Amino acid sequence: MTDTAVMHALYPLAEFPVLAALASPHTTATKLDGRACLHLYVRALGDIDWLALTSREREFMRTLGLFTICPCCGASALVRDTRDHVLSRSDGTPVTLTALTGDYCNACGEVILDGAEGQRVMDAAGELHRR
CATH class of the missing domain: 3.10.20.860 (Ubiquitin-like (UB roll))
Structure with missing residues (x-):
């Protein structure tokens, strides 16, 4: 179970290039909460270029509970x-x-x-x- 503080915190899209690309067709926001970030990642699981992820973004995804x-x-x-x-x-x-x-x-x-x-x-x- 992911910590509720992680899910409610705001994360700058500029720090996560793959997430920013996933979000850009849907929002002009520059920050999203963890729930929205997780939703975008899960929705795009089959389309994510896993080798394009930075180690920081991969760790962020792990923090959100995605890598289960x-x-x-x-x-x-x-x-x-x-x-x-x-x-x-x-x-x-x-x-x-x-x-x-x-x-x-x-x-x-x-x-x-x-x-x-x-x-x-x-x-x-x-x-x-x-x-």
Whole structure:
């Protein structure tokens, strides 16, 4: 349960670029309360560019309680965790990336990574492809 003080506080849109983009078609306000912010994020879950989020905006979303909802399956099953992730070479040989931190869905298996961890996966996949 998210703290009511968090939900009733006002947040400047200028500090959260993705939120500002989500809000701009609906309001000219420069600040929104936590309830409105959460509503906009939830409404756009499938359209959010997760790699475009700043770490500050991601933490804000977590504060609002958003990162309990999986954007892929909609289940309230996301948990922040550090796990090993297995990629496969073109010949099927598994390669393990260790200690990948992200928001993991215990319902569908999806993982939401922030920019640095996502880049680790992309770099490893590119390296596997080049071999």
